[in-house]
Amino acid sequence: MATLIETISKGRKVESHRPWPRFTVDAGTWNAVAARLADGQATLAGLWGADDDVHMAVVDAADKALAVVSLDCPQGTFPSVGRVHPPAIRLERAIADLFGLLPEDAPDVRPWLDHGRWGVRHLLGRRVDVADAPVDYPFLGAEGESLHQIPVGPVHAGIIEPGHFRFTANGETVVRLEERLGYVHKGIEALAAGADIAHAAKLAGRTSGDSTVAYTLAYARAVEAALSVAVTPRAVWLRALMAELERLANHFGDVGAVCNDAAFTLAHAHFGILRESVLRVADDCFGHRLMRDCVVPGGVAIGLDDEGAASIRVLVAELGRRFPALVELYDNTASVKDRTFGTGVLSQALARQFGAGGFVGRASGRDVDARRWPGYPPYDELEFKVPVLSTGDVNARVWVRIQEIDQSLSLIGQILDRLPAGAARVEVPRGSGEGLGLVEGFRGDILVWVRLGGGRVERCHLRDPSWFQWPLLEAVIEGNIVADFPLCNKSFNCSYSGHDL
Amino acid sequence: MRKILFESLVTDPLTERPPSPDDAAIAELAAAVDRAARRRLGRSLAIREVDAGSCNGCELEIHALNNAFYDLERFGIRFVASPRHADVLLVTGPVTKNMREALERTYRATPDPKWVVAVGDCAVDGGIFAGSYACVGGVAAAVPVDLRIRGCPPTPTAILKGLLALLDASAAKNPERSSKAGR
Ligand code: SF4
Numbered sequence: 100m101a102t103l104i105e106t107i108s109k110g111r112k113v114e115s116h117r118p119w120p121r122f123t124v125d126a127g128t129w130n131a132v133a134a135r136l137a138d139g140q141a142t143l144a145g146l147w148g149a150d151d152d153v154h155m156a157v158v159d160a161a162d163k164a165l166a167v168v169s170l171d172c173p174q175g176t177f178p179s180v181g182r183v184h185p186p187a188i189r190l191e192r193a194i195a196d197l198f199g200l201l202p203e204d205a206p207d208v209r210p211w212l213d214h215g216r217w218g219v220r221h222l223l224g225r226r227v228d229v230a231d232a233p234v235d236y237p238f239l240g241a242e243g244e245s246l247h248q249i250p251v252g253p254v255h256a257g258i259i260e261p262g263h264f265r266f267t268a269n270g271e272t273v274v275r276l277e278e279r280l281g282y283v284h285k286g287i288e289a290l291a292a293g294a295d296i297a298h299a300a301k302l303a304g305r306t307s308g309d310s311t312v313a314y315t316l317a318y319a320r321a322v323e324a325a326l327s328v329a330v331t332p333r334a335v336w337l338r339a340l341m342a343e344l345e346r347l348a349n350h351f352g353d354v355g356a357v358c359n360d361a362a363f364t365l366a367h368a369h370f371g372i373l374r375e376s377v378l379r380v381a382d383d384c385f386g387h388r389l390m391r392d393c394v395v396p397g398g399v400a401i402g403l404d405d406e407g408a409a410s411i412r413v414l415v416a417e418l419g420r421r422f423p424a425l426v427e428l429y430d431n432t433a434s435v436k437d438r439t440f441g442t443g444v445l446s447q448a449l450a451r452q453f454g455a456g457g458f459v460g461r462a463s464g465r466d467v468d469a470r471r472w473p474g475y476p477p478y479d480e481l482e483f484k485v486p487v488l489s490t491g492d493v494n495a496r497v498w499v500r501i502q503e504i505d506q507s508l509s510l511i512g513q514i515l516d517r518l519p520a521g522a523a524r525v526e527v528p529r530g531s532g533e534g535l536g537l538v539e540g541f542r543g544d545i546l547v548w549v550r551l552g553g554g555r556v557e558r559c560h561l562r563d564p565s566w567f568q569w570p571l572l573e574a575v576i577e578g579n580i581v582a583d584f585p586l587c588n589k590s591f592n593c594s595y596s597g598h599d600l
Numbered sequence: 601m602r603k604i605l606f607e608s609l610v611t612d613p614l615t616e617r618p619p620s621p622d623d624a625a626i627a628e629l630a631a632a633v634d635r636a637a638r639r640r641l642g643r644s645l646a647i648r649e650v651d652a653g654s655c656n657g658c659e660l661e662i663h664a665l666n667n668a669f670y671d672l673e674r675f676g677i678r679f680v681a682s683p684r685h686a687d688v689l690l691v692t693g694p695v696t697k698n699m700r701e702a703l704e705r706t707y708r709a710t711p712d713p714k715w716v717v718a719v720g721d722c723a724v725d726g727g728i729f730a731g732s733y734a735c736v737g738g739v740a741a742a743v744p745v746d747l748r749i750r751g752c753p754p755t756p757t758a759i760l761k762g763l764l765a766l767l768d769a770s771a772a773k774n775p776e777r778s779s780k781a782g783r
Contacts, residue, residue: 216697216698222733254650257681259651259659261651282653283651283698286733286734290729307655308654308660308753365601365604368667371668391752425604594656
């Protein structure tokens with residue numbers, strides 16, 4: 100059996116694409132790649148449009164290769180991948196909405212991001228002006244006796260992002276959940292098209308506010324790959340330092356929030372204190388609590404003096420002292436464990452099929468982490484474990500995050516020990532090319548693809564890890580009670596903004 | 601758990617001293633509060649947060665208001681789940697076209713007197729997303745806004761200052777206010 104690379108190298112290699120290869124293929128090869136995805140020999144890492152083309156990023160299981168496959172769609176259609184591989188369905192619906200490129204024989208042709216409110220359709224491709232009118236959106240049916248529906252959202256009861264959940268329940272038990280997203284679609288990719296490289300970096304950093312470091316890093320790496328820019332060692336290490344601080348802050352906040360949704364407010368309060376202490380140190384050292392706009396193409400826009408480094412060391416020591424007691428608190432409180440154990444189980448098969456990244460995938464047996472593979476510096480020089488569990492319930496997702504907190508604390512210590520001196524930013528030349536960046540945010544792998552021309556962004560695609568996690572939330576809630584939904588949802592903590600773009 | 605609870609008893613609270621309310625915010629509010637000055641509010645505000653397309657950065661900092669450092673509830677300000685229970689709508693995001701109707705309906709569901717606070721650069725004027733085909737471009741384009749808090753995202757302290765100004769401005773205009781229960 101041919102490997103992925105052998106299969107796609109029948110196509111034409113695009114020389115300006117870095118660091119992983121891109122091939123323009125014909126419909127036959129496109130379908131052959133879709134078939135590999137369908138039999139589980141490969142994992143879908145992204146599917147997006149650009150002008151009149153569709154592109155698919157694929158990770159091959161056997162030869163551990165990452166490649167992009169592209170297909171020209173002069174007729175405005177392409178063979179649906181979602182027809183054989185369900186994880187592609189929503190991505191194809193988004194391509195249809197934004198580009199007007201239609202997946203042939205697609206299993207679901209309802210619009211996804213387009214709610215009929217834009218006054219325009221297919222803005223990034225085959226543009227048509229239309230009147231503003233809400234689209235009719237038929238939800239999927241569920242049949243059986245005594246079923247009732249519970250519509251929730253887009254405005255939710257808590258301080259969370261908007262989206263619509265349609266539950267069909269039998270008494271307390273959820274029979275089907277269907278998500279409808281797209282409410283926070285801001286048109287980020289259209290704003291980035293034509294923008295200069297620095298401005299698009301700001302947009303990337305506002306795709307999902309909680310992952311601003313990871314997004315700017317993925318974007319910067321894509322731009323640097325496209326233009327063959329080598330950043331300085333100091334920049335590489337400072338980026339990793341901020342990325343780990345971001346991971347810590349999010350893990351603390353979310354583990355606390357899961358406890359809160361299980362009505363354990365004491366733990367919530369204490370985890371909230373740890374999160375806040377990370378943000379305050381970030382603010383002192385880098386001038387922004389969330390470290391926004393600190394990573395830029397060419398390096399970092401911030402410095403770190405000895406005093407700053409020392410304050411991070413104090414922080415790490417303090418967190419290392421306080422965290423174990425909270426873990427014990429979580430682990431020894433029966434009323435919380437009663438809620439998190441066996442709740443919202445994600446099967447390993449589904450996690451694998453969807454290529455779920457982050458703690459969602461790792462709690463269901465997927466041994467993946469973009470820091471390790473495909474990997475990027477400085478993680479090849481650092482020691483860390485990638486925790487993997489197999490039970491796939493709320494508790495497993497919490498535990499993976501608890502263990503990742505330990506790893507990030509250790510990583511930050513190692514980074515500070517070895518932080519190289521020197522310049523932290525280099526000039527980014529005006530140039531052209533295509534680049535792909537893949538970075539492990541706290542939620543999972545973020546993929547950014549750019550096509551640059553003459554110092555400007557022609558096209559930038561940002562793929563949040565949530566694309567491959569949201570659909571799984573629908574699966575895990577089935578058979579659980581409605582009252583456990585907030586807990587399941589929080590244990591996933593998918594990004595609405597990152598997904599809706 | 602006992603150890604953690606005991607430690608909390610013997611250590612000082614982490615809670616910060618309240619920031620002084622923002623002067624610019626007070627001026628902006630004086631006008632808004634005029635309208636409702638005859639109403640009795642009490643030194644208490646119930647807030648309904650509405651994300652109208654934010655990147656979620658603003659939500660993170662609004663959440664932080666509830667942590668032990670800022671402890672919003674000590675000022676009588678609290679978040680409520682329904683607009684029907686709210687005095688204030690705290691709105692974030694550039695108001696995406698897909699969220700506009702939901703925001704307008706939330707506004708209509710909020711009883712008078714009510715105030716709308718636009719939190720974050722996006723909510724103030726669309727911020728970096730201004731001009732997008734998918735955004736209305738700021739909260740004021742959808743519903744009337746009484747107070748603007750800038751920042752991307754504004755720090756919890758900045759949001760707190762704004763909210764305290766909201767309380768103070770209404771108190772100054774209406775010295776004999778009593779509790780909201782009589783409303
Ligand atoms: S103001 Fe900044 S943090 Fe707030 S929603 Fe807008 S981009 Fe995000």
